[in-house]
Amino acid sequence: MDVSQTLETEEDQLTCLFIGLHHPQQGAQGMFRLLPLGPGAGRQVHPADEPLRFGRDQQACAFALADPRVSRKQLSVQAFRSPRDPYLRFSVQSLSQKGRVTVDGVSLVYLERRDVGDAALVRFGDYEMLIRVEQGEAQASFEVLFDVLETRPSGAAAAVVTAPSMVPIMETGLSDTPANLRSLGPMESDETLLCL
Numbered sequence: 001m002d003v004s005q006t007l008e009t010e011e012d013q014l015t016c017l018f019i020g021l022h023h024p025q026q027g028a029q030g031m032f033r034l035l036p037l038g039p040g041a042g043r044q045v046h047p048a049d050e051p052l053r054f055g056r057d058q059q060a061c062a063f064a065l066a067d068p069r070v071s072r073k074q075l076s077v078q079a080f081r082s083p084r085d086p087y088l089r090f091s092v093q094s095l096s097q098k099g100r101v102t103v104d105g106v107s108l109v110y111l112e113r114r115d116v117g118d119a120a121l122v123r124f125g126d127y128e129m130l131i132r133v134e135q136g137e138a139q140a141s142f143e144v145l146f147d148v149l150e151t152r153p154s155g156a157a158a159a160v161v162t163a164p165s166m167v168p169i170m171e172t173g174l175s176d177t178p179a180n181l182r183s184l185g186p187m188e189s190d191e192t193l194l195c196l
Contacts, residue, residue, distance in 0.1 A: 013137040051076040071096035
C-alpha cells in the first residue's frame with residue numbers, strides 16, 4: 001500500500017471559522033477596511049496554537065479594526081483541543097481592561113474567557129461578531145473566512161444561539177419542562193419532526 005494514498009491532507013480537512021461582522025456605521029466609516037474581505041481575500045489559514053487577536057493595533061493583532069474607540073487589543077479567539085473530543089474547539093477571551101466584551105449575552109471581564117459551541121454572538125462597543133464553526137479533522141491549523149453583515153446578527157442569531165432546548169410533551173401530557181416553556185402549549189413529536 002502506498003503511504004501517499006493512506007494519508008489525508010490537512011487542507012481538505014481544516015476546521016473553518018466563519019466570522020460575520022456588523023457595525024451600524026460600517027459603510028460610512030470603513031471599520032473593516034483592514035480585514036481580508038472581498039472576492040480575492042479567500043480563506044486565511046492560521047496555526048491552531050496561535051490566538052486570533054482583534055483590536056486596533058495592527059502590530060499586535062492578527063485582524064485590525066480601523067476604529068479609535070476599539071481597544072488596542074480587544075479580544076482573542078483561541079483554538080483548543082479536549083481529550084474527549086477529536087475536533088478543535090474555540091474560546092473567546094476579553095483582552096480589554098476598559099471595553100466590555102459579551103459572548104452569547106455573558107459579559108467577560110479582562111482576561112476572562114468563554115468557550116463557544118458551533119455558533120456564538122460576540123459584542124463589543126457597537127460591533128457584533130457572529131462566529132460559526134464548521135468542523136474539520138485537522139488539528140494543527142484552521143481557516144478563517146470573513147463577511148460583512150448588512151443587518152445586525154443579534155436579532156435572529158441570538159435567538160438561535162441562546163434559545164432554551166424544548167422538551168416534547170409525550171402522550172401522557174406530563175413533562176419536566178419548566179413552567180415558562182409549558183405556557184407555549186403542547187408540542188407534538190415523532191421520530192423525525194418537532195412541531196410547535
